[in-house]
Amino acid sequence: MATHTGGLTEARPAIRTSGLVRRFGDRDVLKNLDLTVPQGEFTALLGRSGSGKSTLLRAVARLDHTVEGSGELSVPDRVSLSFQDSRLLPWLRVLDNVVLGLRGPGARERGLTALAEVGLEGRDRSWPHELSGGEQQRAALARALVRDPELLLADEPFGALDALTRIRMHDLLRELYERHRPAVLLVTHDVDEAVELADRVLVLEDGLISVDLRIDLPSPRSRREPRFQEYRDTLLAALGVAQP
Amino acid sequence: MTDLLAKARTADTETVTPQPGGPRNTEGTARVSKGTRRRLGPGRALPFGRLIGPALLVLAWWAASASGHLDPRILSSPGTVLATAGDLVATGRLQDNVLISLQRAGLGLFFGVTAGVILAVAAGLSRGGEYLLDGPLQIKRAIPSLAMLPLLILWLGIGEQMKVTVIALGVAVNMYINTYASLTGIDSRYVELAEGLDLNRATFIRKVVVPGSLPGFFVGLRLGVTSSWLGLIVVEQINATSGIGYMMFQAQQYAQSDVIIVGLVAYVIFGFASDAAVRAVERKALSWRRTLAG
Numbered sequence: 001m002a003t004h005t006g007g008l009t010e011a012r013p014a015i016r017t018s019g020l021v022r023r024f025g026d027r028d029v030l031k032n033l034d035l036t037v038p039q040g041e042f043t044a045l046l047g048r049s050g051s052g053k054s055t056l057l058r059a060v061a062r063l064d065h066t067v068e069g070s071g072e073l074s075v076p077d078r079v080s081l082s083f084q085d086s087r088l089l090p091w092l093r094v095l096d097n098v099v100l101g102l103r104g105p106g107a108r109e110r111g112l113t114a115l116a117e118v119g120l121e122g123r124d125r126s127w128p129h130e131l132s133g134g135e136q137q138r139a140a141l142a143r144a145l146v147r148d149p150e151l152l153l154a155d156e157p158f159g160a161l162d163a164l165t166r167i168r169m170h171d172l173l174r175e176l177y178e179r180h181r182p183a184v185l186l187v188t189h190d191v192d193e194a195v196e197l198a199d200r201v202l203v204l205e206d207g208l209i210s211v212d213l214r215i216d217l218p219s220p221r222s223r224r225e226p227r228f229q230e231y232r233d234t235l236l237a238a239l240g241v242a243q244p
Numbered sequence: 245m246t247d248l249l250a251k252a253r254t255a256d257t258e259t260v261t262p263q264p265g266g267p268r269n270t271e272g273t274a275r276v277s278k279g280t281r282r283r284l285g286p287g288r289a290l291p292f293g294r295l296i297g298p299a300l301l302v303l304a305w306w307a308a309s310a311s312g313h314l315d316p317r318i319l320s321s322p323g324t325v326l327a328t329a330g331d332l333v334a335t336g337r338l339q340d341n342v343l344i345s346l347q348r349a350g351l352g353l354f355f356g357v358t359a360g361v362i363l364a365v366a367a368g369l370s371r372g373g374e375y376l377l378d379g380p381l382q383i384k385r386a387i388p389s390l391a392m393l394p395l396l397i398l399w400l401g402i403g404e405q406m407k408v409t410v411i412a413l414g415v416a417v418n419m420y421i422n423t424y425a426s427l428t429g430i431d432s433r434y435v436e437l438a439e440g441l442d443l444n445r446a447t448f449i450r451k452v453v454v455p456g457s458l459p460g461f462f463v464g465l466r467l468g469v470t471s472s473w474l475g476l477i478v479v480e481q482i483n484a485t486s487g488i489g490y491m492m493f494q495a496q497q498y499a500q501s502d503v504i505i506v507g508l509v510a511y512v513i514f515g516f517a518s519d520a521a522v523r524a525v526e527r528k529a530l531s532w533r534r535t536l537a538g
Contacts, residue, residue, distance in 0.1 A: 063436060081437075083433070085433070089437075089452065090533070091455035091533075092455075092532075100443070100451060101442060129532075143441075147441075
């Protein structure tokens with residue numbers, strides 16, 4: 001269905017799709033979608049419910065075995081996924097969850113380093129249910145990072161967290177991104193989150209990208225800055241939310 | 245900022261301070277209730293409290309025998325049963341029979357568990373396996389395994405082979421049904437995770453399928469152990485010349501209720517011990533689970 005080639009040259013983008021179509025029954029959820037995400041770029045994908053955000057993400061993750069579709073897709077070899085739920089296996093301890101699927105010597109050391117990076121030092125022997133919701137999502141982030149991804153696909157990773165934990169996770173994700181520089185495709189429904197984290201925000205509407213907005217704000221970003229509000233209003237308007 | 249926070253804190257403590265003399269209850273019906281609320285649950289548990297029932301039962305049996313209300317031809321007294329047990333052990337008859345019974349049950353359990361698990365994995369992990377295996381096994385489930393006895397005797401005769409096969413059949417069906425249900429019930433999100441992490445099939449089975457289906461495996465194992473004792477009792481009636489069941493049916497011919505009781509007690513001990521062993525292993529293997537039972 002999809003062609004897949006590894007990153008051979010530096011210039012190759014992290015994601016390139018052309019004419020991507022995904023169909024559920026009679027409904028085309030993605031309609032000839034073209035998208036290019038360069039290496040190391042942090043892109044956020046916004047869209048109303050049912051706009052096809054998750055369909056696009058699952059297509060890029062090559063997890064849509066049963067979905068009908070066509071088009072070309074090229075992604076790197078090392079792709080990491082993170083989901084709205086932390087999806088830690090309850091029967092594996094935290095470290096075993098982080099290094100799951102990692103092969104070769106030094107896997108455990110790499111896992112411990114990744115845990116330390118997300119602030120979970122010393123929790124490697126814990127069971128997932130012993131962690132708080134935020135800590136579970138941190139462990140999931142460590143699991144995504146330990147594979148040294150060229151592309152990180154995140155499907156509303158902070159959607160299930162409380163507001164305070166979410167703020168901390170935003171800082172952590174941005175910090176980890178600055179350090180490791182993978183290309184990121186973050187699916188979210190939170191406009192503020194998109195403007196705060198991403199360098200480029202896409203709006204998906206009816207299976208096509210309707211807005212492609214570059215966010216040019218200094219880091220660290222402040223929500224009180226006037227231009228933050230401008231980006232926010234533009235995106236909300238694109239999403240069809242009227243502003244008073 | 246800090247100034248604001250400090251002020252907020254002071255204001256906080258002021259509002260929290262209760263006003264002396266203020267009305268405590270607007271309805272004016274303030275009542276000081278004593279102690280805690282009425283308890284609706286069963287209350288605190290006594291240690292070994294569950295042994296009280298069986299102990300009373302033995303006590304009543306002993307009292308009825310001692311006072312002559314219980315005819316020894318109906319039921320021997322506890323003393324006689326103990327003495328008989330001593331005799332049976334001294335002559336070696338009990339040990340020999342127990343050993344052969346344990347061997348039959350153990351072999352049946354081993355083959356049954358192995359077959360049930362292999363079938364469950366084959367049916368649970370491939371569509372081909374599911375289409376070929378699940379139907380016949382669900383049909384087999386509807387046939388009580390002891391109803392297969394006439395056919396099995398016809399095929400295998402009345403030797404050890406038949407006995408072990410009957411026990412294994414009952415165990416295998418229990419193992420299959422429960423392991424398969426648990427295996428196919430593994431959260432599809434975990435399968436997606438495994439795909440996302442590019443796990444190979446062997447790692448997927450080892451890290452996701454096996455641990456994920458262990459709860460059902462243990463349910464099947466406990467039922468299987470019980471069914472192996474049941475099968476054992478039945479097969480030891482059929483032209484057997486050894487085993488606890490044989491010993492008890494011999495005793496029935498000679499109206500030796502004491503020997504029958506010794507056999508029953510042996511079954512009780514095996515039943516409890518095997519179930520406790522399975523539960524202990526289960527607790528260890530499923531220690532990651534956080535359940536109602538704790």
